[in-house]
Amino acid sequence: MMRAAGVAVATSADVRVASLPARGLLLGALCVLILAVMLFPIVVTFLSSIKTSAEASSVPPHYLPHTLSLENYVKVFHYQAGLLVYVYNSLAVALLTIVMCLVLAIPAGYGLARFPIPAREPIFLLLLSALMIPYQALLTPLYAMFSALGIANTHLGLALVHTALQLPFCIYLTRSGFESVPRELEEAAVADGCGSWRALWLVFLPLTRPAIVTLVLFTFITSWNEFIAALIFMSKETRFTVPIMLVGVRQGHFGAVDWGALQAGVVVSIVPCLLIYLLLQKYYQSGLLSGAIK
Amino acid sequence: MRRGRRRALVGLAFVAPALLFVAGFVLYPLAELFRLSLTNSSLLGGEKYVGWTNYVRAWDDETFWHALVFTLKYTAWITPILMVSGFLLALLTVAPVRLARLTRTVVFLPVVIGIGSASFLWFGLFDEQVGLVDRLLQDVGLVDHAVVWFVDAELGLWAVIASIVWKVVGFGMILFVAAIQSVGDEINEAAMMDGAGYWQRVMRITLPLTARAIIYTTLVSAIGSMLAFDQFYIMTAGGPRSETFTSVYWIYQNSFIYFKQGYGATLSIILLAIIFAASAVQVLLSRRWGRT
Numbered sequence: 001m002m003r004a005a006g007v008a009v010a011t012s013a014d015v016r017v018a019s020l021p022a023r024g025l026l027l028g029a030l031c032v033l034i035l036a037v038m039l040f041p042i043v044v045t046f047l048s049s050i051k052t053s054a055e056a057s058s059v060p061p062h063y064l065p066h067t068l069s070l071e072n073y074v075k076v077f078h079y080q081a082g083l084l085v086y087v088y089n090s091l092a093v094a095l096l097t098i099v100m101c102l103v104l105a106i107p108a109g110y111g112l113a114r115f116p117i118p119a120r121e122p123i124f125l126l127l128l129s130a131l132m133i134p135y136q137a138l139l140t141p142l143y144a145m146f147s148a149l150g151i152a153n154t155h156l157g158l159a160l161v162h163t164a165l166q167l168p169f170c171i172y173l174t175r176s177g178f179e180s181v182p183r184e185l186e187e188a189a190v191a192d193g194c195g196s197w198r199a200l201w202l203v204f205l206p207l208t209r210p211a212i213v214t215l216v217l218f219t220f221i222t223s224w225n226e227f228i229a230a231l232i233f234m235s236k237e238t239r240f241t242v243p244i245m246l247v248g249v250r251q252g253h254f255g256a257v258d259w260g261a262l263q264a265g266v267v268v269s270i271v272p273c274l275l276i277y278l279l280l281q282k283y284y285q286s287g288l289l290s291g292a293i294k
Numbered sequence: 295m296r297r298g299r300r301r302a303l304v305g306l307a308f309v310a311p312a313l314l315f316v317a318g319f320v321l322y323p324l325a326e327l328f329r330l331s332l333t334n335s336s337l338l339g340g341e342k343y344v345g346w347t348n349y350v351r352a353w354d355d356e357t358f359w360h361a362l363v364f365t366l367k368y369t370a371w372i373t374p375i376l377m378v379s380g381f382l383l384a385l386l387t388v389a390p391v392r393l394a395r396l397t398r399t400v401v402f403l404p405v406v407i408g409i410g411s412a413s414f415l416w417f418g419l420f421d422e423q424v425g426l427v428d429r430l431l432q433d434v435g436l437v438d439h440a441v442v443w444f445v446d447a448e449l450g451l452w453a454v455i456a457s458i459v460w461k462v463v464g465f466g467m468i469l470f471v472a473a474i475q476s477v478g479d480e481i482n483e484a485a486m487m488d489g490a491g492y493w494q495r496v497m498r499i500t501l502p503l504t505a506r507a508i509i510y511t512t513l514v515s516a517i518g519s520m521l522a523f524d525q526f527y528i529m530t531a532g533g534p535r536s537e538t539f540t541s542v543y544w545i546y547q548n549s550f551i552y553f554k555q556g557y558g559a560t561l562s563i564i565l566l567a568i569i570f571a572a573s574a575v576q577v578l579l580s581r582r583w584g585r586t
Contacts, residue, residue, distance in 0.1 A: 031387075031396075031397045038400050042415075061423075105312065108308065108312035111307075112309060114305070116301055127313065127316055134521050134566070136521050136562075137327065138320065140555050141330060142319070144330070144335075164316075225411065227409065228524065246410065263415075266418075270408070273407050289472050
C-alpha cells in the first residue's frame with residue numbers, strides 16, 4: 001500500500017493528488033492503533049486503581065470501574081510504614097544522588113572542557129569506565145564495602161551506587177555543555193579579573209543551564225526508578241524506596257495479591273516520571289540525544 | 295609555560311573529585327570483585343582463599359549455564375524486535391504532522407517509567423484471573439480460555455518480551471527519528487526524481503545513512519537485555535523450575551539469597567567477560583560498517 005503511494009508520488013502529479021488522502025488516512029489509522037496499544041496498559045491500570053478493592057480483584061475483570069473508590073489509594077497510603085515514608089526514602093536518595101552528581105560532574109566537565117590537562121582523553125575514558133562495567137556486577141563488593149562502613153542500609157549508601165551509575169552520563173553532558181561556551185566570553189571574564197572558579201559560576205553555569213536541567217532530570221528519574229540496588233541495599237522495611245514497597249504490596253498479608261492496592265502503588269510510582277517527562281519534554285529528548293551521539 | 299602548567303594543575307584539581315569517586319566506587323569494587331571471586335566469602339561472615347575453585351564450580355553449574363543461555367535467547371529475540379519496530383515507528387512518526395508527533399510522544403512515555411513499575415503493571419495485566427490481557431484476547435476471539443502465562447517458561451518469556459518491548463521501544467525510536475532527520479532532504483529528492491519508490495529510498499538511502507545510530511542502539515539495547523533482572527524477578531520469579539533465571543538473577547540469588555558472595559563474584563566476573571567480549575566484537579563491526 002505504502003509502496004504504491006510512494007511510487008505514485010514519483011510518477012505522476014495527478015495520481016499524487018488522488019493517492020495522498022488515502023495514504024494519509026492509512027498512516028493516520030496506524031497512528032491511532034499504536035496510540036491505543038501504547039496507552040491501553042497505563043489507562044486500564046489507572047482505571048483499576050480507582051475501582052473498589054473487591055472490584056479490582058473480580059474474576060473476570062471489568063474494563064471500566066462500576067463504582068469509583070479511593071479505597072486502594074487509602075490502603076497504599078497506610079501500607080506498613082506508610083506511603084509517605086517510602087516516598088520520602090525515594091526522594092532523599094534521589095536528592096542526594098543529584099547533589100553528588102552535580103558536585104562531581106560540574107567541576108570535572110569544566111576541567112576537561114577548558115584546561116590543558118595532561119592525558120585528558122585517557123582521563124575522560126577512565127571517568128566513563130563505569131559505562132563498560134555494569135553496576136549490577138559490582139553490587140556484591142559494594143555491599144560488602146558498605147556493610148563494613150555501616151552505610152549499607154542508608155540513603156547515602158544507595159545514593160552512592162546511583163551516583164556511580166549516573167556519573168558517566170553527567171560528565172559527558174557537562175563536558176560537551178562547557179565546550180560549547182564561546183572562548184571570547186571566557187577571555188572577557190578573565191580580563192575582568194575573574195578566576196577560574198568565578199568564571200565557572202558567572203559565565204559557564206548560566207550559559208549551560210539547559211544541560212544542567214537535563215542532568216538533574218535524568219538523575220532523578222534514574223534514581224527514582226532504580227530497582228536491583230535498592231532491593232539489595234535497603235533491607236530494612238522503613239528504608240524501602242517506592243519500587244521496593246511494591247514488592248511488599250504485591251505479597252499482601254495472607255499470600256493473596258491485593259490487586260487494587262498494587263495498581264494504586266504502580267500509579268503512584270509512575271506519575272512523577274510521566275509528569276516530569278510531559279512538562280520538560282524538550283530537555284528530556286535533547287539529553288537522550290546528546291548522550292547517544294558519541 | 296609556567297602559566298600553562300598552573301592551569302593544568304587547576305584543571306586536574308577540578309577533575310580530581312570525580313576521579314577519586316570512580317576509583318573508590320567503580321575501580322576498587324571491580325578489583326574487590328575479582329579478589330572475592332577467589333574466596334569462599336559468605337554474607338554470614340568468614341572467608342578463605344580458595345583459588346580457582348569457584349570457577350571450576352561455575353563450569354559445572356547447570357543452572358548458571360541455563361540462565362546464561364536463557365538470557366542470550368531473550369536478548370536474541372528482543373533485540374531485533376526492538377530495532378525493527380523502533381525503526382518502523384521512527385519512519386512513521388518522523389512526519390511533520392501533529393498526529394505523528396503525538397504518537398512519538400506517547401510511544402516514548404513508557405521509557406521514562408521504571409522497569410520495576412512497568413513489570414508490576416504488566417504482572418497485573420497478564421494475570422489469568424484478574425488481568426485484562428486475557429480478557430481482551432478472549433473478547434476478540436484470539437483464545438478460548440484464559441492463558442496462564444507464568445506457569446510455562448516459553449509463555450512467560452513472551453509475556454516478558456511483550457511488556458519490555460512496550461516499555462523500551464520508544465528509546466530506539468527517538469534515536470532513529472533524530473538519525474533520519476539528519477539525513478538531508480536533497481538526497482531523498484534526487485532519488486525521487488530518479489523514480490525511486492518509498493521503500494527503495496528507505497532501503498538504499500535512509501538505512502545506510504543511519505547505520506551508525508542503528509549499530510549504537512543495538513549495542514546499548516543488547517547489553518541492557520544481557521543484564522535483565524527486574525522484569526524476571528517481578529514477573530516470573532525465575533520459575534517455573536528455575537527455567538527463567540537470567541544471569542544477573544542467578545548472581546543475585548547466589549550472592550544475596552544463598553549468601554555465597556564469593557561464588558556470586560565469580561559468576562559476575564564470567565558475565566563481565568562475556569559482555570566485554572560481545573561489545574568488543576560489536577564495536578569492531580561498527581568500525582567496519584558504521585563509517586558513513
